Amino acid sequence: MAELPLSGLLVLDFSQFLAGPSCALRLADLGADVVKVERPQGGDLCRQLYVADLALDGDSALFHTINRNKRSVAADLKDPADLEAVKRLVARADVMIHNFRPGVMERLGLGFDAVAALNPRLVYGAVSGYGDEGPWRDKPGQDLLVQSLSGFVWLSGNADQGPTPAGVSVTDILTGAHLAQGILAALVRRGVTGRGGRVDVSLMESALDMQFEQLTTFLNTDRAQPRRSAVAHANVHIAAPYGVYQTADGYLALAMTPVDRLAELLDCAALEPFRDRSTWFIERDAIKAVIADHLMTRPTADWLAVLEAAGVWAAEVMTWPRLVEHDAFKALDVTQLIESAGGGTLLTTRCPIRIDGRILTSPRGAPRLGADTAAMLEEPMLDGNARVGE
Template identity: 50%
Template sequence: MHLPLKGIVVLEFSQYLSGPCAGLRLADLGAQVIKIERPQKGEAGRKLAIKNLWADESSLLFHTINRNKESFTADLDDPQDMQWIKRLIGQADVITHNFRPGVMKKKGLHYEAVKEINPGIIYTEISGYGNDGPWKNKPGQDLLIQSLSGLTHSTGNYDDNPLPFGLGIADYLCGNQAVQFILGALIRKKRTGKGAFLQLSLMEALIDFQFEFFTTYFQSKRQHKRSAVSNGHSLLSAPYGIYKTRDGYIAIAMMPLQKLNAAIACAALNVFEEKEAFEKRDEIKAIISAHLLTATTASWLKKTQPLDLWVMPVLNWRQLKETDGYKVLQMEQQVQLNDKEITTTRCPVRINGQLFLSAKPAPAVGQHTENIKATLSLKL
């Protein structure tokens, strides 16, 4: 397959999740992504282990978001190493970094300095909270961003404590937004020759993610409220939510109450009109909850699915892997790491029906330094 970004060179001065997430997707698209790392230790994300899982000297998490990349080590305080970095910048198309504001300027690698070396560079800067204001030097960690952004008041029920999303959602969203705008900047560069200075922050990414809630708040001046029962979305009416059955759970999405009742036959629902579905949603959801406990998940699906109602079982990952729906997606791929294979997920996009698969693992610290230097020397 001829990948669309083949020939594009990306220098990744990034660590942990947001910047490396962007680099992962650019590498999937065919770009040569070169991680610029500290000698010996590498980037800090190599030691960020989830459930203490390690693939080798680096964590399993590091390998999941840094596969298919190269590693070039340099001491940014060493003048000789900086000469190599400047040569790399001269050959690059894109730079990404997610350090705190001011860090790259101290190293002499801020946008204005880099632009002097390579006017067409697409320089992408990811921060926690932007470059100005009282939060700019606060730690840009995902849970902290979620907590400040209001997102923790969207998950769970009304009486629950604030709940985090449960994934590094700010990092993932911001990294993928960076990819969108890098691609846009590459298209413009192809047409005009002009580079770009892109600035994103995890906070802005999460505010954008909550556009429905913020738009509603701006107009009503009222904080949205989670349902007291089976909250699925604070702005939606009953029956939207997840409900316990006799032996599991089912998810019920948007639908008229009486259309649902035609399938589940709950006498207590007959007294409610559709216009009451939001105003009395907690009362309605409590009735639905009690009724669904009287039968199994399979029995409710047997009654609702022939009517094409938006109802699905709630699966864990083991159950999901056993379904034909999951198998046909072919979302798994193997990454070859020394004498073993790591199973991870693939790029979730197909081009002309073909999957993006690569067995190339995340690089060892400095694995490609000498080869890259040799290539640069040949271009002098």
């Protein structure tokens, strides 16, 4: 079987929680040997961040999902002997990732300038909450706080609701993806020039980039806060019928569809006054209210039978129990079973990327704290563990 694209690369992951570790996870999925460098006392704080009290080998299930297929070194970076051992590891690494607050790594002697002197080929990736400058520089970089400060929470929920955050850590995961993109670009440049470099991302910049469509409109018009729909809201800038509607037995999502065409397909006479395209945004609440009342009269499957046959972009709003039993979900083969060092197992998602048609999986769960300290710091470096998918 052909090697994965990042096979042979050593990545040091000093980061905690989600953004940095999710980047390192993706690099591991693509073949890199990823080593977490953790505090001897407790390690990555995410080890104790439990979701629904689900744990494996004493560590949270969340920790295992975001740190699977990695190794662990326990080192006290304030201890001169440990720090010197870590610096020797940095000197032979390809990538280094951290999410300490601005200035911390410099005080420890592991800032970019210091490690670049040790290893000019190193690609240095840093995650911050709000960048290295400005009045928010030292604020906690936490997903919900960034969603709130960035205005993102005003894009979801109906108009009569207060600010509505996303139900997942979107800024963390997106920032991790941005960091991975930057690191891969820097590795490509290193392949040409032999020179490493620095990649910086922040949760706030990623949150703002995620809103590029809405912010661009705001910056180039009257700079008023975008208005959410009062009914079936889904996007501040898209006209009716765009949104999610309740049916007689569930929910139905309607994407961009001409209202006059929808009136015919739904046999909805109450939509007749809204045939003029110019009204579809201005009158979107009134239009959506009519659609909402009409769709309540029949089951989701009845509406889909009509709409999908006509090529209208519509979909059932599925619950997870229904989704995982669907043949479409099974066809994607998106889950994998990982095993902890203690023999416990956890069913989780796999890497969403395929390389040369190959699905990337690994059975190896997250490492026990410090499991690889001796191999990495106290003895000559051993060959990397089995790569993803092998």
